[in-house]
Amino acid sequence: MSRAAVLGTGSWGTTFAMVLAEAGTETTLWGRRSEIAEAISERHENPDYLPGIRLPETLTATTDPAKALAGADFVVLAVPSQTLRANLAAWKPLIPPDAVLVSLMKGIERGTCKRMSEVITEVADVPGDRVAVVSGPNLAREIAEHQPATTVVACSDIGTAERLQAACHTQWFRPYTNADVVGAELGGAVKNVIALAVGIAVGMGLGDNARASLMTRGLAEIARLGAALGADQHTFAGLAGMGDLIATCSSPLSRNRTFGENLGRGMTLAEVTEATKQTAEGVKSCESVLALARAHGVEVPITEVVVGVIHEGLTPEEAAMLLLSRTPKPERYGV
Numbered sequence: 001m002s003r004a005a006v007l008g009t010g011s012w013g014t015t016f017a018m019v020l021a022e023a024g025t026e027t028t029l030w031g032r033r034s035e036i037a038e039a040i041s042e043r044h045e046n047p048d049y050l051p052g053i054r055l056p057e058t059l060t061a062t063t064d065p066a067k068a069l070a071g072a073d074f075v076v077l078a079v080p081s082q083t084l085r086a087n088l089a090a091w092k093p094l095i096p097p098d099a100v101l102v103s104l105m106k107g108i109e110r111g112t113c114k115r116m117s118e119v120i121t122e123v124a125d126v127p128g129d130r131v132a133v134v135s136g137p138n139l140a141r142e143i144a145e146h147q148p149a150t151t152v153v154a155c156s157d158i159g160t161a162e163r164l165q166a167a168c169h170t171q172w173f174r175p176y177t178n179a180d181v182v183g184a185e186l187g188g189a190v191k192n193v194i195a196l197a198v199g200i201a202v203g204m205g206l207g208d209n210a211r212a213s214l215m216t217r218g219l220a221e222i223a224r225l226g227a228a229l230g231a232d233q234h235t236f237a238g239l240a241g242m243g244d245l246i247a248t249c250s251s252p253l254s255r256n257r258t259f260g261e262n263l264g265r266g267m268t269l270a271e272v273t274e275a276t277k278q279t280a281e282g283v284k285s286c287e288s289v290l291a292l293a294r295a296h297g298v299e300v301p302i303t304e305v306v307v308g309v310i311h312e313g314l315t316p317e318e319a320a321m322l323l324l325s326r327t328p329k330p331e332r333y334g335v
């Protein structure tokens with residue numbers, strides 16, 4: 001039996017730990033707050049992030065990272081992307097030497113524009129083939145309710161991807177392997193920015209044509225950036241690309257889409273931030289995605305207006321007009 005440590009007791013960390021435990025992997029969660037760790041270990045619930053969900057009795061949690069990490073074959077990282085570097089630096093001495101580090105995170109680091117797997121290889125000082133990424137249409141609440149879902153387990157070493165696939169494969173959760181870590185990570189991070197745009201459109205009362213247009217042209221942005229960064233284009237037609245984009249942009253469960261919807265309805269950034277209790281990665285990552293795209297000479301007009309609305313005082317109406325008044329183009333260019 002393999003053993004996993006899941007670091008982060010938020011909605012996805014807890015849900016993925018539940019999936020691992022249900023797949024027969026011995027799993028311990030680490031979280032900062034003792035009341036949540038106690039609720040998971042003793043009452044088998046996480047009332048703050050997954051109210052009403054019964055967690056497996058075999059799943060335990062601790063506030064002691066050494067306890068969670070002891071003997072782990074998989075070290076699963078599920079903290080907000082912008083906190084990964086500092087957290088991982090503190091955990092590094094406790095990580096077993098042969099453990100595989102697994103990112104559940106869908107963000108790009110501010111300042112460095114690095115993907116999470118890049119932050120992991122750098123901070124933990126491990127080779128790329130010991131880092132895996134899980135990304136796909138994975139709204140945590142649905143998975144915790146045992147609704148069927150699929151995902152992508154990406155690792156440059158396919159044997160490692162297959163071991164992780166086996167460790168998280170359940171009756172309801174079906175992971176596929178993929179060797180394209182860059183594509184899986186870009187799909188996950190950039191779709192959050194596109195979901196903010198779709199949310200803004202929904203909040204403005206725009207129709208299904210506008211939503212479909214943003215999703216499709218959003219996928220073109222993801223694919224163009226992916227091409228510049230060496231990703232496999234097939235990944236973007238798959239679960240970690242189109243699949244996650246559709247789920248996130250369509251679901252009221254998405255924190256990113258909901259954040260955008262509130263902005264589109266006319267709430268101020270401060271009001272929306274105050275109302276958002278969980279992590280909406282696109283809010284911070286949109287600036288890093290834009291910087292990354294500019295550094296590679298890639299046009300990302302939807303991302304640009306999302307940055308404009310969130311960080312530069314552009315109104316949703318001005319954002320819509322900016323997109324619609326762009327120079328006419330062929331549908332497929334620059335790829």
Ligand SMILES: NC(=O)c1ccc[n+]([C@@H]2O[C@H](COP(=O)([O-])OP(=O)(O)OC[C@H]3O[C@@H](n4cnc5c(N)ncnc54)[C@H](O)[C@@H]3O)[C@@H](O)[C@H]2O)c1
Nearest residue numbers: 009010011012013078083104105106138139140278279281
């Ligand atoms: N929730 C989902 O449906 C879902 C699905 C797939 C991927 N993800 C990704 O998983 C990652 C984690 O998201 P989540 O949904 O679990 O977020 P969340 O907001 O539900 O939980 C975040 C967790 O991190 C903790 N945290 C906050 N700041 C911290 C810090 N400085 N140091 C350590 N811990 C800190 C919080 O206490 C909480 O336990 C994100 O990158 C997200 O994009 C989420």
Ligand SMILES: O=P(O)(O)OC[C@H](O)CO
Nearest residue numbers: 136137138139254255256
């Ligand atoms: O709630 P969001 O917007 O962070 O999206 C959750 C997942 O990434 C969907 O796959």
